[in-house]
Amino acid sequence: MEYELLPMISSPQDLKTLTEAQHEKLAAEIREALCQIVETKPAHFASNLGVVELCIALHLVFDFSKDRLIWDTGHQIYPHKMVTGRFPQFRTIRDRNGLMGFPNPNESPYDLFMTGHAGASVSTVLGMKTADDLLFDDDRKAVAVLGDGALPSGVVFEAFNNAAGLNKDLLVILNDNKMGICPRVGGLAEYLDKARAAPFYNGLKRDVAWVLNKVPMVGGSTKKGLSNVKDALKTLLHGGMLFEQMGFRYVGPVDGHDLKSLRKHLEMVKDIKGPTLLHVFTDKGKGFQPACEDPVKFHSPSPFDRSEEGFAIPRSKGGKNAAYTDVASETIYQQMAKDDKVVVLTAAMCAGNNLGKIRDEFPERFFDTGICEAHAVAFAAGMAKSGMKPIVDIYSTFLQRSFDHIFQEVALQNLPVVFCMDRAGLCGPDGPTHHGVFDNTYMRAFPNITVMAPGDSQDLEAMIPFATNHDGPISLRFPKANAESVIREEEFSPIELGKSEVIRWGSEVMIVSFGALLPECLKAVEKLQKDGIDIGVINARFLRPLDTEVILEAVKNCELVVTVEENTLCGGFGSVVLEAANEAGLSTQNVCRLGIPDRFVEHGDRNELLAELGLNAVGFIRTIRDRLSNRQVKESGVGAVE
Ligand SMILES: Cc1ncc(C[n+]2csc(CCOP(=O)(O)OP(=O)(O)O)c2C)c(N)n1
Numbered sequence: 001m002e003y004e005l006l007p008m009i010s011s012p013q014d015l016k017t018l019t020e021a022q023h024e025k026l027a028a029e030i031r032e033a034l035c036q037i038v039e040t041k042p043a044h045f046a047s048n049l050g051v052v053e054l055c056i057a058l059h060l061v062f063d064f065s066k067d068r069l070i071w072d073t074g075h076q077i078y079p080h081k082m083v084t085g086r087f088p089q090f091r092t093i094r095d096r097n098g099l100m101g102f103p104n105p106n107e108s109p110y111d112l113f114m115t116g117h118a119g120a121s122v123s124t125v126l127g128m129k130t131a132d133d134l135l136f137d138d139d140r141k142a143v144a145v146l147g148d149g150a151l152p153s154g155v156v157f158e159a160f161n162n163a164a165g166l167n168k169d170l171l172v173i174l175n176d177n178k179m180g181i182c183p184r185v186g187g188l189a190e191y192l193d194k195a196r197a198a199p200f201y202n203g204l205k206r207d208v209a210w211v212l213n214k215v216p217m218v219g220g221s222t223k224k225g226l227s228n229v230k231d232a233l234k235t236l237l238h239g240g241m242l243f244e245q246m247g248f249r250y251v252g253p254v255d256g257h258d259l260k261s262l263r264k265h266l267e268m269v270k271d272i273k274g275p276t277l278l279h280v281f282t283d284k285g286k287g288f289q290p291a292c293e294d295p296v297k298f299h300s301p302s303p304f305d306r307s308e309e310g311f312a313i314p315r316s317k318g319g320k321n322a323a324y325t326d327v328a329s330e331t332i333y334q335q336m337a338k339d340d341k342v343v344v345l346t347a348a349m350c351a352g353n354n355l356g357k358i359r360d361e362f363p364e365r366f367f368d369t370g371i372c373e374a375h376a377v378a379f380a381a382g383m384a385k386s387g388m389k390p391i392v393d394i395y396s397t398f399l400q401r402s403f404d405h406i407f408q409e410v411a412l413q414n415l416p417v418v419f420c421m422d423r424a425g426l427c428g429p430d431g432p433t434h435h436g437v438f439d440n441t442y443m444r445a446f447p448n449i450t451v452m453a454p455g456d457s458q459d460l461e462a463m464i465p466f467a468t469n470h471d472g473p474i475s476l477r478f479p480k481a482n483a484e485s486v487i488r489e490e491e492f493s494p495i496e497l498g499k500s501e502v503i504r505w506g507s508e509v510m511i512v513s514f515g516a517l518l519p520e521c522l523k524a525v526e527k528l529q530k531d532g533i534d535i536g537v538i539n540a541r542f543l544r545p546l547d548t549e550v551i552l553e554a555v556k557n558c559e560l561v562v563t564v565e566e567n568t569l570c571g572g573f574g575s576v577v578l579e580a581a582n583e584a585g586l587s588t589q590n591v592c593r594l595g596i597p598d599r600f601v602e603h604g605d606r607n608e609l610l611a612e613l614g615l616n617a618v619g620f621i622r623t624i625r626d627r628l629s630n631r632q633v634k635e636s637g638v639g640a641v642e
């Protein structure tokens with residue numbers, strides 16, 4: 001398809017010069033651009049197809065060069081990027097140095113917050129509105145587009161409560177497409193399903209509602225009776241009682257693909273005083289039939305071609321190794337088959353965690369809490385207290401939501417909850433909101449928690465049963481990567497609390513690796529050995545308790561000890577080694593820490609990012625050679641500091 005209109009849109013102002021027919025054509029062009037992107041790379045797809053009309057309507061009715069807008073969850077941002085001057089760069093989305101796949105304030109003033117984590121939009125929009133009012137900027141409107149998957153997050157209800165208390169002019173658009181990544185779950189899901197049965201909002205309904213508001217209120221039982229009748233009628237009128245009872249004005253439901261109707265309703269709610277919720281029904285995948293039929297698969301699909309008949313033809317990907325996620329889910333499955341006390345929890349990431357088989361075969365021991373990580377951890381603590389063995393299977397970055405419950409409900413009570421942190425390390429194209437690079441630091445902060453990381457797939461297979469049989473809280477982490485299996489000279493040594501695995505001892509240099517960069521360390525060792533360096537590797541396996549016996553032996557005797565981790569250097573594994581050495585009275589001049597630097601890492605291909613940060617075999621070789629050559633320079637006196 002030739003793009004006729006999209007290249008002409010350099011700002012949302014340009015939308016206002018188009019006719020209604022052109023708006024419809026623009027919607028088709030945006031959908032085509034979305035399809036073209038997923039032919040080239042994995043990207044968020046079905047959600048974006050669903051918000052095309054909503055995006056155009058919002059930019060027609062509001063002026064977001066001053067009004068406030070947050071897309072939540074932020075992966076629905078692609079059409080917004082196209083109409084806010086970024087269509088020329090759109091093909092670079094999610095590439096290194098290209099557009100980010102989430103809102104990015106560094107890219108455009110139309111993006112206000114990076115919203116890769118779901119649910120905070122109502123709070124931030126309320127905050128901006130409150131500050132704008134205090135700063136006499138009160139003509140700015142404030143809008144949060146909230147997905148129905150994001151809705152159950154606890155923080156959303158904290159914000160609703162606060163917004164109603166403050167009675168702020170705030171518009172929440174509930175983008176209801178019946179889906180998170182997976183089908184939505186829980187009581188709210190059922191509530192919204194029922195609301196789906198309601199007819200679309202129309203003028204008649206508004207008139208009836210207006211009449212209801214005029215029902216005279218008289219004293220005593222008559223007043224109560226009329227009020228009950230009014231409530232009952234209102235329930236019949238729409239499915240928004242929940243929101244109304246919380247202090248929001250509810251309008252809807254409206255058809256999220258009828259541009260004309262959307263504009264009309266947005267105009268209607270734009271100037272309503274007080275917090276308002278506009279309920280919009282959209283179809284996840286709208287405009288591409290395979291995505292409508294299987295929105296889970298097309299949430300963020302692998303690249304595919306489109307047939308002339310509109311089918312998606314997957315591109316062959318060649319022999320793909322099992323990912324760490326697959327090894328973890330299979331091992332969890334095996335544990336559940338062996339031990340009926342083991343239960344597993346996911347926070348709306350059943351697909352991402354690859355837990356479908358477990359959900360289907362052990363439905364009574366599988367729990368999807370929705371996007372409610374904080375609750376999931378406290379819920380797991382409750383189950384552990386009553387004698388079950390919960391595995392909390394959550395991405396490292398999203399588990400940050402649970403920090404306080406890891407502290408109070410799990411660590412402080414010393415309960416046997418297993419934290420299985422997927423996507424630990426750099427997550428590639430999702431970028432800084434999704435990189436899981438803080439968990440070594442936050443997990444080690446709490447007494448009682450045992451902190452582990454598998455060095456390869458065999459370790460992971462052994463660590464999960466070890467963890468479910470451990471009497472106390474325990475965490476393990478693995479990245480979004482193929483699960484390699486390292487070749488060991490000795491037999492695989494079983495997991496033992498606080499014991500590392502010495503893969504090879506070197507008298508000059510030792511690499512101490514914590515986690516899945518172990519195979520890269522071994523590649524570096526192989527190369528450096530050929531250069532005549534006596535170098536070895538320790539697979540640390542435990543951060544806490546640290547294997548001080550073995551690791552401090554290396555610090556004491558080797559010229560160089562390099563710690564390696566895919567976690568921030570601030571307070572991570574390398575810091576643990578430094579602290580232990582210091583406590584043992586050892587010099588740490590010979591310890592070099594490699595990990596994620598103290599800044600947020602951008603999006604891009606994971607291997608590319610690791611290479612840039614020196615966290616692959618080439619980088620390790622470079623660092624070790626540099627450090628050893630500095631030593632030689634110092635020894636020969638050349639360049640030595642006086
Ligand atoms: C705190 C948090 N947990 C988990 C996720 C992973 N996640 C990304 S999108 C998504 C579903 C969001 O559903 P919804 O907001 O309804 O968006 P839709 O894809 O339906 O448009 C989930 C669970 C996340 N982004 N943030």
Ligand SMILES: CC(=O)[C@@H](O)[C@H](O)COP(=O)(O)O
Nearest residue numbers: 073075116300352423430480
């Ligand atoms: C928006 C979001 O958070 C998810 O869609 C995320 O992009 C999924 O990442 P994975 O593909 O690693 O599961």
Ligand SMILES: [Mg+2]
Nearest residue numbers: 147148149179
């Ligand atoms: Mg949704």
